[in-house]
Amino acid sequence: MLDTVITNGLVVLKDEVARLDIGIAGGAVAKLERTIAEDSAVVLDAGGQIIIPGMIDVHVHLNEPGLGDWEGIPTGSSALAAGGCTTYFDMPLNCLPPTTTEEFLEMKKRLAKGRSVTDYAFWGGLVPGNLKDLADLAESGVIGYKAFMSAAGGKQEGAFREVDDITLFRGMEEIARLGKILALHAESEAMIGALADAKLRKGRTSAGDYLETRPPAAELEAVERALFYAEQTGCPLHFVHISTPAAVTAISKMKAAGLDVTLETCPHYLVMTEDALEEVGALAKCAPPLRSKEEQDGLWQAIASGELDMISSDHSPCPPELKESPNWFEIWGGISGAQHSVELMLSEGYCKRKIPLPALCRLLAANPARRFGLYPKKGEIRIGADADFAFIDFSKSYILERKHLYDRHRQSPYVGRRLDCRVTQTMVRGKTVYLRDSGIQDAGFGQWVSP
Structure with a gap:
């Protein structure tokens, strides 16, 4: 049974970019198909964005x-x-x-x-x-x-x-x-x-x-x-x-x-x-x-x-x-x-x-x-791998401002630079931890990993 289905995204795989739905179960990728129907799953509409491995x-x-x-x-x-x-x-x-x-x-x-x-x-x-x-x-x-x-x-x-x-x-x-x-x-x-x-x-x-x-x-x-x-x-x-x-x-x-x-x-x-x-x-x-x-x-x-x-x-x-x-x-x-x-x-x-x-x-x-010994659990969008994704919006560029920064002192040499894409959502093991419009979603979700 799937927990989450991501639809309407262009998914970056090992050697290609494909329009696929992603089915997530237990924090891992369980399905990659053209269309996934799962009545019990939460559906996330990617809105045509590019989904890359985190x-x-x-x-x-x-x-x-x-x-x-x-x-x-x-x-x-x-x-x-x-x-x-x-x-x-x-x-x-x-x-x-x-x-x-x-x-x-x-x-x-x-x-x-x-x-x-x-x-x-x-x-x-x-x-x-x-x-x-x-x-x-x-x-x-x-x-x-x-x-x-x-x-x-x-x-x-x-x-x-x-x-x-x-x-x-x-x-x-x-x-x-x-x-x-x-x-x-x-x-x-x-x-x-x-x-x-x-x-x-x-x-x-x-x-x-x-x-x-x-x-x-x-x-x-x-x-x-x-x-x-x-x-x-x-x-x-x-x-x-x-x-x-x-x-x-x-x-x-x-x-x-x-x-x-x-x-x-x-x-x-x-x-x-x-x-x-x-x-x-x-x-x-x-x-x-x-x-x-x-x-x-x-x-x-x-x-x-x-x-x-x-x-x-x-x-x-x-x-x-x-x-x-x-x-x-x-x-x-x-x-x-x-x-x-x-x-x-x-x-x-x-x-x-x-x-x-x-x-x-x-x-x-x-x-x-x-x-560094994390493959095949991490590094690619593939069946069995952790559902670690970044959603990328290429539709609008933006100018990086200091207010966008999350690091402690908010000092970056890139402030003032125009960027041609933007991260809108980040998922770690199937959990959304960041949304562009509302910020960090779970400040302590991360886990230690070893090779």
Whole structure:
């Protein structure tokens, strides 16, 4: 017996878009047919909208526990739900304590229970001194591990720390033994640190100066070093927020040679360029930084060729005062983008660049689910999968205003941008958790998921 039937929608399947009814039972997709008649079911009329699988955002920072006025799970997950995301993976840093031990992971699980709008999973961390904790984290259900090859940014005592080369290598050996995945922020700290010190000694602290201290070569060097270590250890790798075509090419070459490696990029690298640091200001500062139009075009070419595996937001918020300084080296390096990954990718990728919807949905949902062990329960609209959907209205564009935002501090570099589509409804396991006209419907419906 069906609980709900969604009618009059265009459904994005694995390889096609089809006009189908969706029958939902027990939170999962039970039927996909031209017409479904079920007298006992609640009927939702999609009104001709596009129904896509809910985004799986594998890279967000929701800043709990320990950081007070920073983003939290209720507001961050609300923003994600309003943006058509149905599952997110929270990173182990930008919280105190960071998620580097089983004890700290269990703390985070307790904080999330009953407070997240959407489903969620957690990354563990690889930091100097916690090799002995990796097995316990795996046993407790982390998606994988995150490490930084450049400074991690936290200045507080006990904050997440970057790895040295021996920690990275030994960590890869252990992660390979555990059958898990290591996610890497790949930038060369030696290169970045030296360039930044030279700028600061001269008192040069502008946006342009900041850009020059994190060149594409810093990303490529770290990527190639990590790929070499992965060859030696057999450790599966996932590179986060890749910003340059050169790094994509290096990763793709090793993938073709048989290395177990994937990569993501982020909407900000695909819709903004380095010019935004002057045009938008501090809200556009991130690391790696925004790149040139040429680099951006290369990333879109990688999407078209299938070399990019997935899109994530890297939602990295902070209190507003940390985005206010004339010294660009002191400004917090993170973009608040959780709410608009889907709308940005469909507006730019589908409406403007004519990339097919199934291809974009693979980047947003199917590929993350397959890579991180959530498939076949999540990632596609298919019989037996969780009924995780976003309803997309392409009939009207809109201008993003600050009042539309759900994240805690409502600060986005995309405010003022015209978007060519809009998320009108989000469903998690058959439950509507967001409606455009009335907002969040169930603030604590989300559940923890593990691979």
